[in-house]
Amino acid sequence: MREPPQLINRYKWYEILGIYAGIAIFLTFVLAPFVEGFLVSLKPLSQLFSSPYRFIPENGSFEAYHTMWEHVPGFARYIVNSFVISGAATVIVLILVVPAAYAFARFEFRGSGLLLGAFLAVNMFSGAVLLIPLFRLMRSLGVLNTYFAMIVPGVAFLIPSAIWLLRTYMARIPRELDEAAFVDGASHFYTLRRVILPIAMPGIVVVAITTFIGAYAQQFIYALTFNSKSEYAPLPVGLFAYFGRQEVVWNELMAASFVGIAPAMIVIFFLQRYLVSGLTAGAVKQ
Amino acid sequence: MSVQRNAIIFAWILLLPALLYVTAIVAYPLVDTFILSFTDASLKKTTNWVGWANYDKIFNETFAEVIIRTFVWTFFSVSIKMIIGTFGAAMLNAAVPGRALFRVLTMPPWIVPMAIGIFMWGWMYNGQFGMISGMLQRFGLVDGPVAFLAQGSTAFWATVITDVWIGVPMVTLYMLAGMQAIPQDLYEAAWTDGAGRFYRFRRITLPLLVPSMITMSMLSLISTFNSFDIIWILTRGGPSGETTTMIIDTYKTAIGSNKYGEGAARAVLICIFLSIFCLCYFRVTSRLSANDKR
Numbered sequence: 300m301r302e303p304p305q306l307i308n309r310y311k312w313y314e315i316l317g318i319y320a321g322i323a324i325f326l327t328f329v330l331a332p333f334v335e336g337f338l339v340s341l342k343p344l345s346q347l348f349s350s351p352y353r354f355i356p357e358n359g360s361f362e363a364y365h366t367m368w369e370h371v372p373g374f375a376r377y378i379v380n381s382f383v384i385s386g387a388a389t390v391i392v393l394i395l396v397v398p399a400a401y402a403f404a405r406f407e408f409r410g411s412g413l414l415l416g417a418f419l420a421v422n423m424f425s426g427a428v429l430l431i432p433l434f435r436l437m438r439s440l441g442v443l444n445t446y447f448a449m450i451v452p453g454v455a456f457l458i459p460s461a462i463w464l465l466r467t468y469m470a471r472i473p474r475e476l477d478e479a480a481f482v483d484g485a486s487h488f489y490t491l492r493r494v495i496l497p498i499a500m501p502g503i504v505v506v507a508i509t510t511f512i513g514a515y516a517q518q519f520i521y522a523l524t525f526n527s528k529s530e531y532a533p534l535p536v537g538l539f540a541y542f543g544r545q546e547v548v549w550n551e552l553m554a555a556s557f558v559g560i561a562p563a564m565i566v567i568f569f570l571q572r573y574l575v576s577g578l579t580a581g582a583v584k585q
Numbered sequence: 586m587s588v589q590r591n592a593i594i595f596a597w598i599l600l601l602p603a604l605l606y607v608t609a610i611v612a613y614p615l616v617d618t619f620i621l622s623f624t625d626a627s628l629k630k631t632t633n634w635v636g637w638a639n640y641d642k643i644f645n646e647t648f649a650e651v652i653i654r655t656f657v658w659t660f661f662s663v664s665i666k667m668i669i670g671t672f673g674a675a676m677l678n679a680a681v682p683g684r685a686l687f688r689v690l691t692m693p694p695w696i697v698p699m700a701i702g703i704f705m706w707g708w709m710y711n712g713q714f715g716m717i718s719g720m721l722q723r724f725g726l727v728d729g730p731v732a733f734l735a736q737g738s739t740a741f742w743a744t745v746i747t748d749v750w751i752g753v754p755m756v757t758l759y760m761l762a763g764m765q766a767i768p769q770d771l772y773e774a775a776w777t778d779g780a781g782r783f784y785r786f787r788r789i790t791l792p793l794l795v796p797s798m799i800t801m802s803m804l805s806l807i808s809t810f811n812s813f814d815i816i817w818i819l820t821r822g823g824p825s826g827e828t829t830t831m832i833i834d835t836y837k838t839a840i841g842s843n844k845y846g847e848g849a850a851r852a853v854l855i856c857i858f859l860s861i862f863c864l865c866y867f868r869v870t871s872r873l874s875a876n877d878k879r
Contacts, residue, residue: 310679310680310681314782315681318676318679318681319681321672321675321676322676322677322681322687325669325672325673325676325677325691326687326690326691328669328750328753329673329690329691329693329694329750329753329754330690330693331709331716332694332702332705332706332709332750333693333705335705335708335709335716336704336705336708339708347714348713348714352714352715352716352718352719352720352722352723353719354716354719354720381698394602395602395603395606396603398598398599398600398602398603399599399600399602399603399604401599402595402596402597402599402600403600405596406592406593406595406596408593408596408597411596414600414604418603418607420863421607421611422807422808423807423856423859423860423863424611424615424856424859425808425811426811426812426813426832427811427813427832427835427836427852428618428811428832428835428852428855428856428859429610429611429614429615429618429852430835430836430839430840430852431614431618431621431839431840431845431848431849431852432613432614432615432617432618432621432849433610433614434839434840434845435617435626435845436614436617451610452610454606454610455606455607455610455611458603458606458607462603487591487592487595488595491599512696515698516695516696516697516698516699517698517699518698519698519699519700519813519814520813520814520817524840534698534701535698535699535700535701536700538700538701538704539700539704539818542704542707542818549708549711552704552708553704553705553708556701556704556705559698559701560693560697560698560701564693564696564697566696
């Protein structure tokens with residue numbers, strides 16, 4: 300007779316200890332910069348610039364969270380810029396990707412596999428590789444130092460993973476639904492709009508969120524290169540200018556960083572379940 | 586037949602916007618990079634064809650050093666990411682209380698704006714007052730302060746570790762997904778035969794994880810090879826070029842000194858390396874799947 304399968308997951312005490320120790324070491328590496336950064340934001344400057352090093356702040360306060368608004372003049376503007384850039388990028392990605400993902404999920408035509416591969420290969424050229432022609436292109440269009448120049452190139456590199464995620468999601472929608480609509484005389488477009496889109500909405504929302512987070516996390520190189528006006532700078536570039544100065548006011552920089560990452564943290568907190576499954580969906584062959 | 590054809594036309598219409606977009610932003614610049622690499626394009630109004638001159642220049646300079654450094658940097662970063670990520674995934678795959686929370690806690694480095702995570706590392710590496718130098722001194726491991734980013738050898742490893750930190754969450758969650766896709770029956774069968782936990786990990790989990798590992802190493806290899814933000818923010822390729830990888834060198838040449846032609850030649854070289862990686866990847870995966878079928 301077979302014993303109940305849960306027994307396989309019963310750990311001995313030293314195994315549990317070992318696992319928790321392993322998790323602790325792993326998470327220490329992952330989270331140490333955040334803990335240290337947060338403690339730094341609480342320390343007064345005089346304590347920061349003193350040795351020997353002390354980990355725990357003495358008379359820590361949230362003062363830096365007040366003073367940074369004066370010392371980083373464009374701070375609120377940087378956050379707004381970050382949201383504008385990421386938001387616009389997300390909208391463009393969805394407009395392009397929803398139909399494309401449906402095409403890849405449902406229609407088989409010659410070269411579809413190759414074309415999907417070509418879309419995924421786009422990520423190979425992200426970063427600085429295409430910077431030179433893009434820079435010249437933006438300059439000849441006269442759009443350097445505008446939001447446009449920071450939004451448009453980034454979108455191309457958000458498309459591949461969005462297509463991949465959404466295609467996986469849409470492929471799981473039963474084909475019978477399309478066929479039923481088709482038998483009833485619905486056009487392809489009508490089927491997409493009235494049958495597929497409503498059912499795929501949860502998947503589209505996950506893609507929208509991951510795209511927004513990706514856009515928010517990755518805005519650096521294009522914003523650094525295609526824009527030199529600080530009033531249009533997104534948060535990472537705005538703070539980078541501040542970081543590059545001779546005398547870095549570390550506690551305020553860290554305070555500003557924490558306010559800047561708050562939106563992403565809030566998103567993680569509320570949507571963690573969807574995110575963990577969403578980000579890794581399609582990772583494994585079914 | 587005409588229904589079939591209609592469907593295909595519809596599919597192409599759906600694909601067209603994304604296709605055009607990627608053509609304009611990726612394919613066209615790619616071709617343009619290639620063309621520019623044979624010219625002396627700069628801020629000047631006129632651009633002349635210079636043939637292979639830019640490539641000759643690259644190979645006459647200290648560029649071999651940059652290429653080797655890029656490969657060493659990438660190799661260590663990807664390997665350490667894979668080791669830590671697989672270790673983390675194995676830990677988070679264990680059925681212990683709190684694992685849902687621990688999984689979420691691995692995500693911040695990935696989700697937070699990259700530059701901001703890098704600022705935090707910038708402080709940690711600070712020689713006079715930073716955490717790492719401070720802790721090392723407190724435990725008596727070093728005598729005086731260590732300015733990690735001011736010396737070539739330590740700056741190199743400092744940038745590698747920051748890159749690892751940013752890449753680990755993705756590797757961990759991907760490997761975790763891979764582990765969870767392994768059929769539970771295998772473990773149960775091994776367990777009824779009396780196989781221990783470590784034995785099961787070594788003989789079931791690891792072998793079945795190989796395809797995931799190859800895919801992840803490949804994805805990680807491409808993004809690491811292209812890694813720009815970390816080095817640029819922490820060291821800008823310094824001190825004295827010790828952290829200058831190919832991508833940093835390209836940026837400095839093209840955007841820093843406005844030598845678009847010479848920069849483009851470097852970018853072409855990067856593309857060639859990336860294509861070679863991809864080809865290797867496809868050969869390995871096709872061989873693997875052929876083995877599966879046998």
